[in-house]
Amino acid sequence: AQKVTQAQTEISVVEKEDVTLDCVYETRDTTYYLFWYKQPPSGELVFLIRRNSFDEQNEISGRYSWNFQKSTSSFNFTITASQVVDSAVYFCALSEGTNDYKLSFGAGTTVTVRA
Amino acid sequence: KAGVTQTPRYLIKTRGQQVTLSCSPISGHRSVSWYQQTPGQGLQFLFEYFSETQRNKGNFPGRFSGRQFSNSRSEMNVSTLELGDSALYLCASSLGTGTYGYTFGSGTRLTVV
Numbered sequence: 001a002q003k004v005t006q007a008q009t010e011i012s013v014v015e016k017e018d019v020t021l022d023c024v025y026e027t028r029d030t031t032y033y034l035f036w037y038k039q040p041p042s043g044e045l046v047f048l049i050r051r052n053s054f055d056e057q058n059e060i061s062g063r064y065s066w067n068f069q070k071s072t073s074s075f076n077f078t079i080t081a082s083q084v085v086d087s088a089v090y091f092c093a094l095s096e097g098t099n100d101y102k103l104s105f106g107a108g109t110t111v112t113v114r115a
Numbered sequence: 116k117a118g119v120t121q122t123p124r125y126l127i128k129t130r131g132q133q134v135t136l137s138c139s140p141i142s143g144h145r146s147v148s149w150y151q152q153t154p155g156q157g158l159q160f161l162f163e164y165f166s167e168t169q170r171n172k173g174n175f176p177g178r179f180s181g182r183q184f185s186n187s188r189s190e191m192n193v194s195t196l197e198l199g200d201s202a203l204y205l206c207a208s209s210l211g212t213g214t215y216g217y218t219f220g221s222g223t224r225l226t227v228v
Binding site: 033035037042043044045046047050091100101102103104105106107108 | 146148150157158159160163165170171173203205207216217218219220221222224
């Protein structure tokens, strides 16, 4: 069963528009960690944000913000005032428990920001 | 602070051959994990090592193996290559658990012909 679902395959926006990426996860563990990574064409996965299951406080970091809701098992990510450099594939990932030592990734959402 | 270094960046091999990929983690990181990324299957976990011990393994055939050295550098080996092994292989290093997050390298692009 898919543990992380990213329903959006592709999103295309014009520069300066906001982009919200959806992520729904599935786990039976009470302790888990959620991540968002960005993969530009170069291939490297770039860490963006991390959240643990005990902290539902939503935050803003620069142009990035996230909305973590345990009640709906969702961990959505928003890019405010998008820029062309934000064009990439974005992955949501889950690390379960304290002895899992691995990430389960969603299928990714391709974001294209047009000038 | 140097990041995660993977070598080589690109590799072309013939079906049936074997290949070894290398990963040097961030200094001080003792955990190294490997992922395979393909267009069809996405990002899939291969295995994870900590202090030279494999702690977790994904659902891959025995042709895929790995090891970690005392300096935390890791290698993964794929024997009897198949066309379907063509992928981007990504290595990630961590202090030890998901608590601290994972830092990825740029990957090795393997093409099997």
